[in-house]
Amino acid sequence: xxxxxxxxxxxxxxxxxxxxxxxxxxxxxxxxxxxxxxxxxxxxxxxxxxxxxxxxxxxxxxxxxxxxxxxxxxxxxxxxxxxxxxxxxxxxxxxxxxxxxxxxxxxxxxxxxxxxxxxxxxxxxxxxxxxxxxxxxxxxxxxxxxxxxxxxxxxxxxxxxxxxxxxxxxxxxxxxxxxxxxxxxxxxxxxxxxxxxxxxxxxxxxxxxxxxxxxxxxxxxxxxxxxxxxxxxxxxxxxxxxxxxxxxxxxxxxxxxxxxxxxxxxxxxxxxxxxxxxxxxxxxxxxxxxxxxxxxxxxxxxxxxxxxxxxxxxxx
Amino acid sequence: xxxxxxxxxxxxxxxxxxxxxxxxxxxxxxxxxxxxxxxxxxxxxxxxxxxxxxxxxxxxxxxxxxxxxxxxxxxxxxxxxxxxxxxxxxxxxxxxxxxxxxxxxxxxxxxxxxxxxxxxxxxxxxxxxxxxxxxxxxxxxxxxxxxxxxxxxxxxxxxxxxxxxxxxxxxxxxxxxxxxxxxxxxxxxxxxxxxxxxxxxxxxxxxxxxxxxxxxxxxxxxxxxxxxxxxxxxxxxxxxxxxxxxxxxxxxxxxxxxxxxxxxxxxxxxxxxxxxxxxxxxxxxxxxxxxx
Numbered sequence: 001x002x003x004x005x006x007x008x009x010x011x012x013x014x015x016x017x018x019x020x021x022x023x024x025x026x027x028x029x030x031x032x033x034x035x036x037x038x039x040x041x042x043x044x045x046x047x048x049x050x051x052x053x054x055x056x057x058x059x060x061x062x063x064x065x066x067x068x069x070x071x072x073x074x075x076x077x078x079x080x081x082x083x084x085x086x087x088x089x090x091x092x093x094x095x096x097x098x099x100x101x102x103x104x105x106x107x108x109x110x111x112x113x114x115x116x117x118x119x120x121x122x123x124x125x126x127x128x129x130x131x132x133x134x135x136x137x138x139x140x141x142x143x144x145x146x147x148x149x150x151x152x153x154x155x156x157x158x159x160x161x162x163x164x165x166x167x168x169x170x171x172x173x174x175x176x177x178x179x180x181x182x183x184x185x186x187x188x189x190x191x192x193x194x195x196x197x198x199x200x201x202x203x204x205x206x207x208x209x210x211x212x213x214x215x216x217x218x219x220x221x222x223x224x225x226x227x228x229x230x231x232x233x234x235x236x237x238x239x240x241x242x243x244x245x246x247x248x249x250x251x252x253x254x255x256x257x258x259x260x261x262x263x264x265x266x267x268x269x270x271x272x273x274x275x276x277x278x279x280x281x282x283x284x285x286x287x288x289x290x291x292x293x294x295x296x297x298x299x300x301x302x303x304x305x306x307x308x309x310x311x312x313x314x315x316x
Numbered sequence: 317x318x319x320x321x322x323x324x325x326x327x328x329x330x331x332x333x334x335x336x337x338x339x340x341x342x343x344x345x346x347x348x349x350x351x352x353x354x355x356x357x358x359x360x361x362x363x364x365x366x367x368x369x370x371x372x373x374x375x376x377x378x379x380x381x382x383x384x385x386x387x388x389x390x391x392x393x394x395x396x397x398x399x400x401x402x403x404x405x406x407x408x409x410x411x412x413x414x415x416x417x418x419x420x421x422x423x424x425x426x427x428x429x430x431x432x433x434x435x436x437x438x439x440x441x442x443x444x445x446x447x448x449x450x451x452x453x454x455x456x457x458x459x460x461x462x463x464x465x466x467x468x469x470x471x472x473x474x475x476x477x478x479x480x481x482x483x484x485x486x487x488x489x490x491x492x493x494x495x496x497x498x499x500x501x502x503x504x505x506x507x508x509x510x511x512x513x514x515x516x517x518x519x520x521x522x523x524x525x526x527x528x529x530x531x532x533x534x535x536x537x538x539x540x541x542x543x544x545x546x547x548x549x550x551x552x553x554x555x556x557x558x559x560x561x562x563x564x565x566x567x568x569x570x571x572x573x574x575x576x577x578x579x580x581x582x583x584x585x586x587x588x589x590x591x592x593x594x595x596x597x598x599x600x601x602x603x604x605x606x607x608x
Contacts, residue, residue, distance in 0.1 A: 056412055107593075110353075111552075113415065114548055118544075280427050282423045283428065286424035288420075290424070
């Protein structure tokens with residue numbers, strides 16, 4: 001256990017679980033905490049691609065949005081079981097991710113980024129103009145999903161624990177993956193794709209597999225979103241949302257898993273804080289991103305290394 | 317025959333006009349990509365800045381023609397400063413960082429414009445009004461001017477890259493920047509000036525298209541996707557390929573609108589790109605193994 005899961009992670013997890021017990025945790029803050037954990041988990045699954053495999057996906061918003069749409073469509077039509085929604089999301093996102101990753105992983109570098117972007121844009125355009133799924137308004141006002149027939153996830157507190165469970169599971173999956181032989185091959189591909197291929201690894205199959213895992217984790221996160229917001233709109237899939245996911249990963253620190261979780265939470269809280277004072281928060285986000293790329297390429301987690309005189313190398 | 321003159325011909329010309337302007341935008345993108353290995357996500361915002369700078373200049377001088385000269389120069393200067401301050405420190409790092417950096421730049425530019433000019437849709441009055449009878453139909457003069465201006469610019473750029481020393485230096489830097497550095501050329505300066513030039517071209521495209529489109533802070537977001545598609549289709553880093561692909565996309569888009577609604581056209585363009593990439597991964601004129 002110790003190799004995969006450190007005691008530190010367990011303690012942090014328990015503390016986060018006790019968070020709602022704090023006296024100032026109103027409904028508003030619970031929902032904010034929900035977003036922080038949800039986007040933290042999504043940034044973490046994107047980190048599998050960017051940080052560990054060296055593939056920049058500019059299309060993760062589509063996985064997120066498709067997951068959200070699957071749930072919203074089922075809830076709207078009276079299928080209230082959370083499990084049914086999750087299964088539907090996994091099927092829809094998995095099928096789509098299979099197609100995207102097949103074509104995108106055949107190409108390297110910038111082509112991968114642009115192919116994922118264009119595919120996501122197809123999904124966005126499609127959802128935006130399909131009236132069956134609400135067109136540009138999306139699907140609004142869906143009922144809360146149910147964990148069990150008599151147990152609806154209809155309070156912010158219940159939603160919070162659902163997303164916390166999802167984050168914990170996703171973290172475990174990612175940790176196991178990264179520590180495994182599979183994870184080592186991913187890093188080998190990032191460091192030198194040709195050499196990995198010469199060693200006999202079927203590089204494309206590894207890339208497709210990690211794409212699929214990352215997409216499914218993101219899609220499951222998306223499937224939990226309508227439970228909190230009661231809607232799914234095309235704007236969830238705008239390509240700038242994919243860019244925001246990348247920003248979260250960068251803020252936290254590439255290739256660390258824990259970093260992007262912090263980055264996602266930081267992004268959500270920053271957005272909330274800044275936008276309550278001024279309306280130019282995108283400017284702040286942009287500047288934060290620029291400063292991080294220029295001066296702290298290892299993100300917030302990199303501060304530790306900067307302070308602790310460790311060798312300081314930009315890894316990507 | 318009536319159908320040909322009344323429907324097909326104007327649409328064909330629309331496509332050419334749009335394609336030529338798109339070519340200006342994509343050309344800058346592809347040169348920067350060839351040079352720095354960075355797909356410039358802020359290119360659409362430079363295009364948008366061009367239109368807004370134009371509005372500002374027109375507001376002061378009441379002359380579109382002055383704006384046509386001043387706006388690209390101003391945006392070019394912004395581009396030069398941006399390159400020196402933010403992109404230059406990243407030369408030695410992986411292109412991934414440059415890509416993400418330009419995404420941050422795009423956010424900053426877009427928000428700055430929204431703060432200064434507000435988020436409303438704006439229009440610029442075309443400097444040339446009226447229309448001309450042409451091949452049995454009537455075509456707006458401004459669009460004819462746009463076509464002529466874009467074509468002349470594309471020709472000038474071609475001459476620049478083939479006939480002048482500066483243009484040949486840029487092409488040499490695309491081929492092998494290290495070698496050029498070894499030959500005693502100030503390569504960072506080539507990079508900066510090229511970036512400024514590409515920014516100015518984007519601004520020019522933005523201002524030229526402003527009288528037939530609307531101007532708003534998000535206008536670059538949609539345009540940049542189209543420009544990406546053009547660059548991929550043309551073959552990454554191939555300048556000629558970009559121009560050809562821009563015309564193909566422009567024509568495809570305007571002709572397809574005859575039979576489909578706009579969103580289907582958008583999807584059809586994406587599909588076209590995906591099919592081309594599967595059948596011919598390098599695009600129309602991309603060289604094998606370049607920048608993969």
